[in-house]
Amino acid sequence: MAISTLDAIDLSRNFGSNIAVNDISFSLQKGEVLGFLGPNGAGKSTTMRMLTGNLAPSDGSVKICGFDMVANPKKAKEMIGYLPEMRPLYKELTVDEFLTIAARFHKVQSSKIRRSVDSAKDKCGLTHMSKRLIENLSNGYQQRVGIAQAIIHDPEIVILDEPTVGLDPIQIREIRKLIKDIGKKHSVILSTHILPEVEMVCDRVQIINQGDLVFNGSIEDLKKQRRGNKLLVGFNNAPLKKELLAVEGVTQVDKIDNTMYRIHFNHEYVPAEEIVITATKKKWGLFHIAPDVTSLEDIFVQLTQLEK
Amino acid sequence: MIINIARKELKSLFASPMGWIILALLMFGFGFLYLDGVNKYFEVMSGSIRPAERQGITIFVGQNVYGAANFLMTVAIPILTMRLISEERRSQTLPFLLSAPITLSEIIIGKFVGLVLFLSILVIYIFVMLSTMNIWADIDFGYLIGNSFGLILLIGSFCALGIYFSSLTSQPIIAAISTFIALFAMVIFGNLTASDPNHWFGHLSMAKHFQSFTRGVIDTSDVAYFILFIITFLTFTIRRLDSDRLTG
Numbered sequence: 001m002a003i004s005t006l007d008a009i010d011l012s013r014n015f016g017s018n019i020a021v022n023d024i025s026f027s028l029q030k031g032e033v034l035g036f037l038g039p040n041g042a043g044k045s046t047t048m049r050m051l052t053g054n055l056a057p058s059d060g061s062v063k064i065c066g067f068d069m070v071a072n073p074k075k076a077k078e079m080i081g082y083l084p085e086m087r088p089l090y091k092e093l094t095v096d097e098f099l100t101i102a103a104r105f106h107k108v109q110s111s112k113i114r115r116s117v118d119s120a121k122d123k124c125g126l127t128h129m130s131k132r133l134i135e136n137l138s139n140g141y142q143q144r145v146g147i148a149q150a151i152i153h154d155p156e157i158v159i160l161d162e163p164t165v166g167l168d169p170i171q172i173r174e175i176r177k178l179i180k181d182i183g184k185k186h187s188v189i190l191s192t193h194i195l196p197e198v199e200m201v202c203d204r205v206q207i208i209n210q211g212d213l214v215f216n217g218s219i220e221d222l223k224k225q226r227r228g229n230k231l232l233v234g235f236n237n238a239p240l241k242k243e244l245l246a247v248e249g250v251t252q253v254d255k256i257d258n259t260m261y262r263i264h265f266n267h268e269y270v271p272a273e274e275i276v277i278t279a280t281k282k283k284w285g286l287f288h289i290a291p292d293v294t295s296l297e298d299i300f301v302q303l304t305q306l307e308k
Numbered sequence: 309m310i311i312n313i314a315r316k317e318l319k320s321l322f323a324s325p326m327g328w329i330i331l332a333l334l335m336f337g338f339g340f341l342y343l344d345g346v347n348k349y350f351e352v353m354s355g356s357i358r359p360a361e362r363q364g365i366t367i368f369v370g371q372n373v374y375g376a377a378n379f380l381m382t383v384a385i386p387i388l389t390m391r392l393i394s395e396e397r398r399s400q401t402l403p404f405l406l407s408a409p410i411t412l413s414e415i416i417i418g419k420f421v422g423l424v425l426f427l428s429i430l431v432i433y434i435f436v437m438l439s440t441m442n443i444w445a446d447i448d449f450g451y452l453i454g455n456s457f458g459l460i461l462l463i464g465s466f467c468a469l470g471i472y473f474s475s476l477t478s479q480p481i482i483a484a485i486s487t488f489i490a491l492f493a494m495v496i497f498g499n500l501t502a503s504d505p506n507h508w509f510g511h512l513s514m515a516k517h518f519q520s521f522t523r524g525v526i527d528t529s530d531v532a533y534f535i536l537f538i539i540t541f542l543t544f545t546i547r548r549l550d551s552d553r554l555t556g
Contacts, residue, residue: 052407056554077409088404090316092323101319104312105408149404 003030005079005156005187006051010060013046020046022211023060028157033183035202035219036191037300043211044191045085048161051189052082065156078107081150081186085161087142088149091135095126095145098134099152106153120148124178140171147175151182158182160190164197176201195300207303214303222299230292231263232256233275236285243282247274262292309410313418314425321388321426330384331429337380338373338434345372346441365441366448367524373434374455374522378515381466382491388426389470390484392419393545397478406553416545420467420538427463431456451524458521461534465514466491468541475548 006028013021021043028034038044049055051062053069053076062069064076090098099117108116121127124144129137134145143163150158163179164172179201182188192198198205198219205222207215215222236259244253244261249271252264265271272289279286321327349368356362396402405415435456441447469490474483497513510516514537517530 049403052403054403054406054553074409074411077407080407082403082407084400084403084407086400088399088401090320090401091399092320097319097323101312101316102404102408104315105309105405105410107309107409 004028005030005065006189007063008047008051008060009063011047011050011057011062012059013043013050013055014058019211021050021057024208024211024213025060026206026213026216028187028189030156030187031184032204033179033188033190033202035198035205036189036208037193037195037198037205037215038191038208039193042208044208045161047208048082048084048159048189048191052080052159053077054082054084078153079156081106081153081155081158083146083150083158083160083163085165087146089134089142089145091133094131094133095121095137095148096130098145099148102149103152106155108153116152116154120152123151123181124148125174140167140175143167143171143175144178147178147182151186155186157187157189160188162191162193164192164194172197207300209303231265231270231272231275232288232290232292233261233263233286234259234288235261235279236287237283239282239284244275247271247278249274260288309414310418310421313405313410313415314422317392317419317422318426321422326387326391327426330388331426334380334384334430335433337376338430339437341373341376342369342434342437345369348372364448365445366438366451369441370438370451370455370524371522373438374459375519377459377462378495378518381463382488382495385427385463385466385470386473386484386487386491388423389467389474389487390480391474392423392471393474393549394477394480394483395474398480412546412549412553416471416542416549420464420471420542423467423471424460424464427467428460431459431463434459448524454524454526455521457526458518458530461521461531461538462514462518465534465537465541468538468545469494472541472545472548475545 004027008024008026011021011024012019024043024047026034036044036047046055050057051069053062053073056070062076064079067076067079069076090101093101096117099120100113103113103116104110118127121130124147126141126144126148129141134142137145147160147163150160160179164175167175176197179188179190183201183203190201199222202219204218205215206213238259238261241253241255244250244263249265249269250263251266254262254264256262263271263275275289276286278284346365346369349365352368353362393402396405406412410418435452438452439447439449470483470487473487473490474480476486477483494512494514496515497509499513499515501507501510504510517533520527520530
């Protein structure tokens with residue numbers, strides 16, 4: 001049986017009359033990477049701040065490995081490594097100094113500090129930067145220091161708030177790989193608004209919009225919504241619509257432009273072969289045939305605008 | 309855990325030129341006062357023939373040095389305390405402390421202890437400097453120890469007030485200016501009612517309570533005043549940060 005390491009129960013948070021997070025419940029399993037998706041201002045960061053004890057919830061509770069965040073904050077916080085959106089780095093210190101302090105603050109035994117600093121640096125590819133001042137590091141390396149700081153005490157749960165924002169594509173790939181590696185041993189929650197990132201890194205997705213949880217399921221569920229029953233077909237000598245409709249299995253044809261068509265069909269049967277055969281027979285000049293996938297962006301927009 | 313926070317503060321103070329510069333300037337200031345005190349002593353004492361006019365060198369030079377601590381600290385401490393919390397607010401490093409398994413009280417007390425330890429270097433320096441008079445004179449070490457104790461209490465109170473103002477804003481400069489104004493007011497309060505030494509208003513003044521130390525007296529009511537002052541402002545600071553967590 002899967003063990004849940006984090007439980008958020010009926011979590012709500014108001015800022016004055018403005019409801020930032022509205023009655024969210026979810027749990028996180030051991031060794032799971034959970035993606036937190038949502039447009040800007042959806043309440044992702046607020047939720048994360050509540051999970052890490054930086055902000056008191058207006059209602060509801062957070063349990064970390066069974067320890068309540070309000071009743072037993074010290075125990076609960078020991079289990080968490082957190083990287084906020086704005087990385088909290090003391091820039092006047094060197095990487096080694098900063099990580100040593102982070103280890104000490106997170107109650108790593110003094111005899112093990114050296115080792116855990118080394119292993120965190122190793123995991124994040126920081127070993128050759130040990131003696132550099134954090135101030136002088138590039139954006140990507142600073143982000144790595146931020147992640148190293150979050151995993152230094154080998155926590156049960158690592159919470160990362162938009163870990164790839166503002167990085168270049170190579171750094172993003174490296175950070176994603178790093179998150180995947182972390183996910184093998186720890187539970188990870190990461191928030192983002194970049195959809196492909198979720199697809200690449202996460203096991204499970206939660207979409208949050210205007211403080212409400214609008215989707216909670218595995219990445220497979222999300223992908224299922226993506227795989228449509230449509231084909232995108234291109235012809236050089238475009239036939240008439242009714243000629244296409246005559247092909248077996250085709251239920252609807254939408255014309256996109258002079259050469260491209262979107263062909264709808266029934267779920268069970270893909271009429272790709274029939275279309276190709278008919279097209280070559282009648283010399284339509286077929287040059288493109290591919291499944292037409294709804295982009296994750298579209299699903300995201302659908303889900304987040306459902307309420308409106 | 310308090311010690312760990314204090315160690316971090318000390319590290320940060322020494323990692324920036326600010327800490328070194330303030331320490332150097334204060335040492336220069338106190339060194340100058342010491343030299344001035346010794347020079348004046350010879351001037352004044354060579355003029356006084358009758359034994360009744362004579363005064364010990366310890367208290368004469370000591371009053372010159374410790375008596376000015378009030379004003380030197382009023383200028384120096386706001387610059388040191390301003391960054392303690394508002395800098396963390398501005399560079400958004402508070403979540404690092406708040407999500408670690410440390411209580412708010414430990415964070416604030418740790419920062420306070422760190423800064424007081426830093427300024428204790430100065431107290432020790434002044435003590436050693438005044439002790440050098442022992443080479444040619446026979447000085448009163450009790451007076452020096454009493455004053456060092458008083459100076460630590462004064463520094464502690466100033467720091468506690470500074471930390472509180474630092475927790476109110478995310479602009480270090482605003483924290484520094486408001487701390488300076490508050491400290492300045494605390495120090496000169498007493499002068500407003502100087503004509504009546506027993507006026508209740510005068511008892512609020514920090515200068516009045518520190519004065520008894522420079523006279524060589526350790527009065528429990530003065531010690532209690534400073535300790536209560538420190539506890540009050542540290543509690544205010546903790547409450548202030550806690551309300552951030554509650555109200556966001």
